[in-house]
Amino acid sequence: MSDVFIAHALRTPIGTAGKAFRDLTAADLGAAVLKELTRRLPADQIEDVVLGNCMGPGGNVARVAALTAGIANHVPAITVDRQCASGLAAIQLAAAAHADGGHGGSGATGVDSAATEGGFVLVGGVESASTAPWRFWPPVGEAEPVRYERAPFAPADRDPEMGLAADLLAELHGITRERQDEYAARSHERAAAAQVAGAFDDEIVPVGGQTIDERIRGGLTAQRLAKLPAVFRAGGTVTAGNSCGINDGAAVVALSHTGPGLKVLAAASAGVDPTTPGLGLVPAVQRVLKATGLTIEQIDVWEFNEAFAGQVLACCDVLGLPDERVCAQGGALALGHPWGASGAVLAVRLFSQLITQQSGRYGVAAIAAGGGQGTAILVEACR
Template structure:
């Protein structure tokens, strides 16, 4: 039996950077979802993940913008791409009374420029991201995914097949209305921007490798750069999704994509459940090769993962993506009644992973 339940779960559409939400700040994306969840109960706290915002406390800005009372505190969490799911993990672990709103926000479109300060006579140096690990153990994510695919024997063809399937599944789910109940419109945008209907393996096969000259990772079998927010309401009482276990884990930072594996192993061990007992699997699809490598190591058939499409098609708004996975679990297990147990997991730069295992309680 669970002590904490996800009773409501919503997200914005996922926008492509520079397009639908090009002028919408991360806090405003979060506020759009928080406003819709406030009636879910007496809010006691707000916990949001964020990677690339302006600093400070994005969660507090989002909460106040949403009209949440001044006396309700807010916390911003940064575990890079796992931030949104880590926020839910922290909220569930420290739960007391009332309702806690937890999730993640990200706006790649409005992320501020960052600079190292001048040294001597040299000018300030702009950088695209913060260090995830010490020098020498901090590869770019695409190059690390390419290396992981090579080490695990994941072929280019298999990656392209997986990517095409993600778009096919997402397009079918979108047409069937599978996302409608979970999406809060923002700026008139009501659907995810990135999904490509009719994307084929043949079209993907024409794209060149982008991270290594002899590599297998391309723009087509990688996620996009995206904007979005996702938040869940956590309560001591159901119905909804009972949170049975959450976990975070670390791996070799030069192979960060494997972070999903130990996190999933931890939540399965904590509950005594096996892979075959999980009805819905949601892994963040940062790279097709990375997801396939994790599935192979876990012994999980890859066709069971993201059956309504994943981040390759929907997009990967970094700090929000883990929370998007939780929203997707809620839609499938509660709204669509597609099974009993679900697992969501995401890897993060620096060699980390976070996972959650839930049970539908109707």
């Protein structure tokens, strides 16, 4: 990939569904971050807006968010959907188009290439579980319409519920209940320590008076988590404590042709068997490592979306990556998982650690998605 940099990176606090952001739509949350980014950038250099979203009202959430934020009418916007990978996939697509420099990028991806020197593309993801509309299958004959919780990720015979899939994946890879609870407790411990130390302060845009992530629980232990029952199948190992929450939030980065910032060295998406969707990030990570020639040992900061402790641990084991190296300041088990925004949250976390806190040179963010997909980016800090 030619020179494409993440020059700025911000997010909202992550709220628990039905709490702090219960009355804010996905577009409202996205607009809050976009507005702050536009305050920091020359208005005439914003050339496109690309946002991922899973469960919003449809239409073009990115356009609504951009206009709500006061971005000029002539700046286009597009919404992308790769389910939980949407926020990171938006960055992948926009970075590829931006790198193309106007030689077919827009036609290949539907994203403006923003080739102007010094121009910015604002890219990320938004999600409001609190205000997601109810959806119904149309009635058949005289029957009532049937409400459904989510759209299909794959054909019905290969479309397991995410919690059950995570439980079966943990069993398949020999991930014990004890190991899952220890990992989840560590995520909260790390996030609580990072929150107290102010590690999240520079990346968070306060919204509605909320300035911190709601879900983090300092003092949560593996012993306390061990008391929780399995929730997805009898005799299972996945519980409410070693699973992510249901959350609201938004995260956006500004892509530019010039640094300083995080240079996007590689970005990739990949597919796996949809019955094991949690492994989707593995081939995506392998692709970005292969594209750059870097090894696992050379990556300083690893950010995986922690949808389920067992799922992250299985991915680490397959990759040969020590799990203690992942999410050094806590992950989605503690912070929360605002579906379409989560991949972009990972990119913001890379920026904070590699640029703001100067904690290394290379970083990888990766996320799995329903339907057996995954997306990853590999970045280099250029200060």
